[in-house]
Amino acid sequence: MFTPPPQHTLVPRPTKSRFKSGHFTFTADTCLRVGKGAEPAADLLRTTLAPATGLPLKPAADGAFVLAVDSALTGLGGEGYGLTIGRDSVLLRAGDVTGLLRGVQTIRQLLPVEALSTTPRHGVSWALPCAEITDLPHRPWRGAMLDVARHFQPLRYLLRYVDLLALHKINVFHLHLTDDQGWRMPVAALPKLTEIGGRRLQSMTGPTGDRFDGVPHGGAYTRTDLARLVSHAAARGITVLPEIEMPGHTRAALAAYPHLGNHPDRVLDVWTRWGVCDTILGLHDEVFDFCRTVLEEVVDVFPSPYIHLGGDECPLTEWAGSPAASARLRETGLSSSAHLHRWFLGQVGAFLFRNGRQPVGWAETGTELPDGFTVMAWRDPAHALAAAGRGHEVINSYHRATYFDYAQSDAGDEPAGQPGGVVGLRDVHGYDPVPEGAAPEAAAHVLGTQAQLWTEYAATPDRIEYLTYPRLCALADGSWSGPSTWADFAARLRGHTARLDALKVGRHP
Known part of the structure; x- marks a missing residue:
């Protein structure tokens, strides 16, 4: 041959x-x-x-x-x-x-x-x-996000994951450390975050319904683990971007410290379901003390100039009936819970600015993030365009081209993935993070793109690599090299798969 x-x-x-x-x-x-x-x-x-x-x-x-x-x-x-x-x-x-x-x-x-x-x-x-x-690179931001909150991955695998990113000239490893289903970031002053929040009783076995596996799942990193990861990545020219979700996606934190919620006497478990939980942080002063304490540890462990605060998929129903939220509305002069959400992120973002860091937030809708935030837009390219037009730095991560938890094909034997569609190799290859119709001034604010792998349906390293490769090859190629024809990329990829095989990457065929 x-x-x-x-x-x-x-x-x-x-x-x-x-x-x-x-x-x-x-x-x-x-x-x-x-x-x-x-x-x-x-x-x-x-x-x-x-x-x-x-x-x-x-x-x-x-x-x-x-x-x-x-x-x-x-x-x-x-x-x-x-x-x-x-x-x-x-x-x-x-x-x-x-x-x-x-x-x-x-x-x-x-x-x-x-x-x-x-x-x-x-x-x-x-x-x-x-x-x-x-x-030299076409885009300054070429990232890959791995969710270790839904399914914990040991340090030894994170080191391998970084090695594979480096081979493809990816320069940002976005580490999603906390969510409703698990808290993996150690905070010395708040040990229950990992002792209680780092473990759930079981996990859903499908996207809907009441089927569970009955198997406890847990894990958390030590400060030493994370320091080793940061050092390993830096030696390969990769920045580790930590993400600590707030004010939503915080059920694991509230299981550990219920007084941070909107019903302080409520006893919660770490969430065993997938999807979006309506349990969120409250708006009383202790919550902001908590956020600062957590982020002090984060900025001490991670030298990344960017810190991700999550911010999306945050149901505001609990704030609607909260005395603390009503008091905040009176104090700030704001008119709605939606405005309080932006205010909350602004308060926490200000702490990062004072510590010389740049806050990043997900843009789920056209809702504006606070001034100065870097925007990670995922739901609609129009949201990226709007944010860039307002002067935000933007990482355009449109889910129909960069979410690798979706199946790679509609073949009958394709393992189950995130319901709702297919993201094929051609979809990733053809993706341009600068939205069509962007004015030159707005286009200049688009730093690049990154892959996302949420792990509801990716519990093991083998499954992670099957979902990631070769799609990450396409994202890396476009981000570093710029546009190419499908024929050119496909020809190079056919040879490149020998490298993936030599590295024992359990890739999609």
Whole structure:
């Protein structure tokens, strides 16, 4: 069977590339010449190649493989890189070390697929095709969200998940840590959040009805776990974006601390159903003390410049009958619970601004988020366009192109997914996060897009990877490389799947 050369199967596709005859071949004697500031990229190259190749890649002043950070390369931005591969030497350079990290992933893809193995592979020539590549991203935000609140995933899997994102030049790992069905973020001053809120008695087995599995489910991360995840991701040029939902999607928190709700004497369980729960945080002062305490821990653990506050799917029926809500309406002069919702997020967002962080919120409808928030629009492209027109930064995550919990096809043997439709590979490939008809000023506010994987129907790593790949390949390709024809992408993907197989990714066929 014909195997296309690796340069014809790169995902994402480089911005500019010219391949020539000949190869550079790594040997046990190949050394790295590491310029000042390039050490993290050298470490990543050694770390990723060592398991399969056994190459030591020692440092040397006259090493044939050169890694260099050159601040004069301003045209490459923060993530771009230049790669020159000759028969006797390799030069990888960038204006920032992050660009070198992206270049390392291209080198991994240009090597024989066996280089991606986690076990030693013998008898392979570790050869790179001679080339000149200049590469930089089409979009600054290229993300992937994983929901660990519905189904907890152990740290070891999150590390693998990040490794796979890095291979595809994804730069934001959005970690959905809390929801009605579980609280996974440790907060030292509030231990019941994970002791009680991190565990539910059972889970629904379908989208509707009263069928449950009768199996307890739980888990939470330690501060050490999260610090290791942040460090692992940073070493690959990935930011971990934490999400703490509020004021809705908080049933797990209210099971732990009922006094934070609108009925303080009510005893609640961690929700065992899917869907949207109508139990939400109250509006009394203790609630805002709670939010600040939680977010103090979050900003201490996560260096991300962005912190996600959720904010969507928040039924306001409990506030309608709440004395605290009535008091807030009188105090603020606002006219409705809907206005209080925006006010609530504004209060919490102000805390993040004071701590040098940028709040992010979901835009479920055309309702405006507070000024200064970054908007993650998911329900309708018109909402993204409206937010961009108001001057918000926007991550356009339209659910019909980026929600990977939907089935990938309508085939009869497709495993059950989120009800309501299909998001196929072509849907993801053809998606442009800049809405049609956007004025240039509004288009400039669209940072990019990201994939979402809600895990009501994805309890295991195998199921997560089946739903994620190869759809994430399409999202990564469009986000980094820009638009391509279906024929071009499909041809490259056919070769790229050999890499996924080498990494034992349990992908969709």
